[in-house]
Amino acid sequence: MYAPDKESNMNEYRQLTKEEFTCISPALEKCGIYDPAKVFRFVDTRLDKIYDVYLLNSGKKTILKKTSSAAKEAATYACYFENHHFSVPKIRNCFSVNGDCFVQMEFADGTDARGCSETESKRIGEALADIQSHYLTVGGRTEKAESYFKKQIAKHIEVVRAYYPDYASVFSFVERRFFEAPQTLIHDDFLPINVLLDDKNIWIIDWEYADILPYFLDLGRFAFVYDRDNRLFIPEESAALFLQSYYHQMKQNPEFHVSEKQFRLDIAVSAFCQYVLFLSCSLNAPDAKPFDQSQDLIDNQYLQKIMEHIQTTYNVC
Numbered sequence: 001m002y003a004p005d006k007e008s009n010m011n012e013y014r015q016l017t018k019e020e021f022t023c024i025s026p027a028l029e030k031c032g033i034y035d036p037a038k039v040f041r042f043v044d045t046r047l048d049k050i051y052d053v054y055l056l057n058s059g060k061k062t063i064l065k066k067t068s069s070a071a072k073e074a075a076t077y078a079c080y081f082e083n084h085h086f087s088v089p090k091i092r093n094c095f096s097v098n099g100d101c102f103v104q105m106e107f108a109d110g111t112d113a114r115g116c117s118e119t120e121s122k123r124i125g126e127a128l129a130d131i132q133s134h135y136l137t138v139g140g141r142t143e144k145a146e147s148y149f150k151k152q153i154a155k156h157i158e159v160v161r162a163y164y165p166d167y168a169s170v171f172s173f174v175e176r177r178f179f180e181a182p183q184t185l186i187h188d189d190f191l192p193i194n195v196l197l198d199d200k201n202i203w204i205i206d207w208e209y210a211d212i213l214p215y216f217l218d219l220g221r222f223a224f225v226y227d228r229d230n231r232l233f234i235p236e237e238s239a240a241l242f243l244q245s246y247y248h249q250m251k252q253n254p255e256f257h258v259s260e261k262q263f264r265l266d267i268a269v270s271a272f273c274q275y276v277l278f279l280s281c282s283l284n285a286p287d288a289k290p291f292d293q294s295q296d297l298i299d300n301q302y303l304q305k306i307m308e309h310i311q312t313t314y315n316v317c
Helices: 007-012 018-030 070-081 118-135 142-165 165-180 216-224 234-250 260-284 291-297 298-317
Strands: 013-015 039-044 049-058 058-066 091-097 100-106 181-186 195-197 202-204 210-215
Touching: 007 039, 018 039, 018 049, 018 058, 018 091, 018 100, 070 091, 070 100, 070 118, 091 260, 118 181, 118 195, 118 202, 118 216, 118 234, 142 165, 142 210, 165 216, 165 260, 165 298, 216 234, 216 260, 234 260, 260 291, 260 298
Parallel strands: none
Antiparallel strands: 013 039, 039 049, 049 058, 058 100, 091 100, 181 210, 195 202
């Protein structure tokens, strides 16, 4: 969510209005900021969104983020990131003001990964695997995994199941593999906009949803995210190299007992979960369209190829 601090992208920062500064000033004072000229609010012009994310420029730059999950993000940092040199910005402070929660972060100076090059995508795969290889556990029906599957996957499967009667075995296998696959620390919002990079560094930001869940969930989120205008999409070649470099890095850990064939199958499961999510949300939207029109929001031909791959491989296995 943090905008790059480069002249070509300065339109993604803007000075606060008087009303905005008045509203945020109690939190700014906690950070030692009293001058409105030293505060900028992040606006993602490509997505047309304004975020509660502020660049504080008082000598050493930091990022102040208003989030209801500030405490959870800070707990994730304390549990998993301390004493490691992972590709994440450091937390400087975490506090509440008037019922609002804030986290102050180290400033990460880079552009986000939308449209990333093949070289950049390889670096991103390695950075994610570097974190996740540290926290590998065996799969299983843990309380967290059960809850996540029910809320984030099963309900979407039920919405679309009737439209794909030839793929009943796929829906069953997805659930089975979800609980069989190795688990690790996943970001759970691993979109290209949550990865910043420059020529030397990578920062993975916004860890407020992180938890121990099946390893493959982040992979589909990054490589197969899709929207109507492709504004969050990364090139197909970059996605392939991201996955390849991730797997190569993970295999350095002898505890990662996933063959290349199984990895390809897990990627298909992850992509399936992403596409079913998008399709289900479209079908359940307030202005829901018929199924054939909802398919326009996803690459339905690719979704069917994914299901065919899972079905064929699963039957062979």
